[in-house]
Amino acid sequence: MLIILNLFFKSGYNKNEQVSSLGWSILLCLLILFCVSLSCIFFANLHESNFENAKKAILMQSLWYVLGILVVLGIMRLDEEQLLRVSKTGYFIFSAILFLVIFFYSRAYYLTTGAKSWFAFGPITFQPSELLKPFYILMMSRLLVEDYYNGPHKELCEDLELFYRMAKYTIPIIIMLKAINDFGTTMVYVAIFFGFLIISQCQARFLLGLLFLSFFFFLFLVIAASSKTGQQTLSLLGFKPYQFSRISSWLNPSNDATNQSYQLWQSIQAIGSGQLFGKGISGVFVYVPVRESDMIFSVIGETTGFTGSILVILVFLYLFYLILKCALTSKRIFxxxxxxxxxxxxxxxxxxxxxxxxxLVPLAGIPMPFVSEGGSSLIANFVGIGLVFSSQYPNVKNIFSSPSWL
Structure with missing residues (x-):
């Protein structure tokens, strides 16, 4: 792992002190999260299975990390023209694969999770909705950079036109995710969509209007899902009973702690039992379902307590700050x-x-970046990091023939 990291900035790119500092700082965050990931996955599997399975889990996670670093190195070699072109190709390829998973999903995972999100090839599973995310980001970036060079928006029709062009590439994904019962991933795509809208050239009044509409729609869903009449109405729109259960358990986690709220209540108990400094590797642990992936923060809270949890959150905040700095210091708008x-x-x-x-929020099948067990999500995150690094080591060939952003 360290050897691969050492090769990271010896790949023939132009370097300067600021870029190297940013890059090494991001890699330091990833190295810390790598150690956190292996520790949490080992403890989670050890207490739910046996020592051999725990070793296999951390070995597989290490292999995914090595593959992720190699992916980053490969993406850094792509120039702007290549990224612009691969955006549309990758979007359509992985959208087609996402469509196929509707019919050829893993039956075993469907019975376990209730979602048709995975292909299974023997012991290896593959979640196309995760690997589509980076290409969706590239596609949205391509649309926004095209709009950027058309000039600032002055009329509402220009805002609506951009909204339509972005929605045209987003709605098909939402429909397919609805078909495979993956509401958690749907929320991620919606968040990315609105994130791009906020940084686009759309006028403030248009964005505020969308913000208020989204807020009232969310409020309507929560209120409707809390009553039998509302649930009947939402059922006609395709909502599932388990989604109502998650909202109910979120609003009152102690109401049905042995059934609908069991996973959330166990997670809260596990985190609370860690107190200030955690239990360490000894002691009686609270059972939390799926704690090696979606509920892995309960492992952090239980083993390291409030202190360790805050430190992990600070690592993430520092990583986000560094990525934001990469965005602000990039010399190309794309x-x-x-x-x-x-x-x-x-x-x-x-x-x-x-x-x-x-x-704090309703349960959803969303893993913690770089920490949760699983290959598809981890590789997708590393593709994202590779794209961030490409902004600091650009091989610029702009097919739009535009001046530099800064």
Whole structure:
């Protein structure tokens, strides 16, 4: 792992002191999260299975990390023209694969999770909705950079036109995710969509209007899902009973702690039992379902307590700051959009994952970036990091023939 990291900035790119500092700081964050990931996955599997399975889990996670670093090195060699072209190609290829998973999903995972999100090839599973995210970010960045060079918006029709062009590439994904019952991933795409809208050239009044509409729609969903009449109405729109259960358990986690609220209540108990400094590797641990992936923050809270949890959150905040700095220091608007999209993706993943384990937001199947067990999500995150690094080591060939952004 360290050898690969050492090769990272010896790949023939133009370097300067500021860029090297940013790059090494991001890699330091990833190295810390790598150690946190292996520790948490080992403890989670050890207490739910046996020592051999725990070793296999951390070995597989290490292999995914090595593959992720290699992916980053490969992406850094792509210039702006290549990224602009691969955006549309990658978007359509992985959208087609996402469509195929509707019919050829893993039956075993469907029975376990209720979602048709995974292909299974023997012991290896593959989640196309995760690997589509970076190409979706590239596609949205491409649309925004084209709009940027058309000049600032002055009329509402220009805002609506951009909204339509972005929605045209977003709605098909939402429909397919609805078909495979993956509401958590749907929220990630919606968050990225609105993140790009906020940094676009849309007028403030248009964005505020969308913000208020979104808020009232969310409020309507929560109120409707809390009553039988509302649930009947939402069922006609395609909402599932388990989604109502998650909202109910979120609003009152102790109401049905042995059934609907069991996972959330166990997670809250596990985190609370860690107190200030955690239990360490000894003691009686609270059972939390799926704690090696979606509920991994409960492991952090239980083993390291409030102190360790805050330190992990600070690492994430510092990583987000560095990615934001990459966006602000990028000399190309296309790379600035890419870095912002990756920032929104990782930020929403982290907020939702931590929030759902402590009852701040409803439960959703969203892993913690770079920490949760799983290959598809981890590789998608590394693709995002590779795109961020490409903004600091650009091989610039702009097919739009535009001046530099800064």
């Amino acid at each position: 790379y600035a959009y890419i870095s912002t999209g990756v920032l929104v993706m990782l930020l929403f993943h982290t907020f939702e994952n931590i929030g759902m384990t402590i009852g």
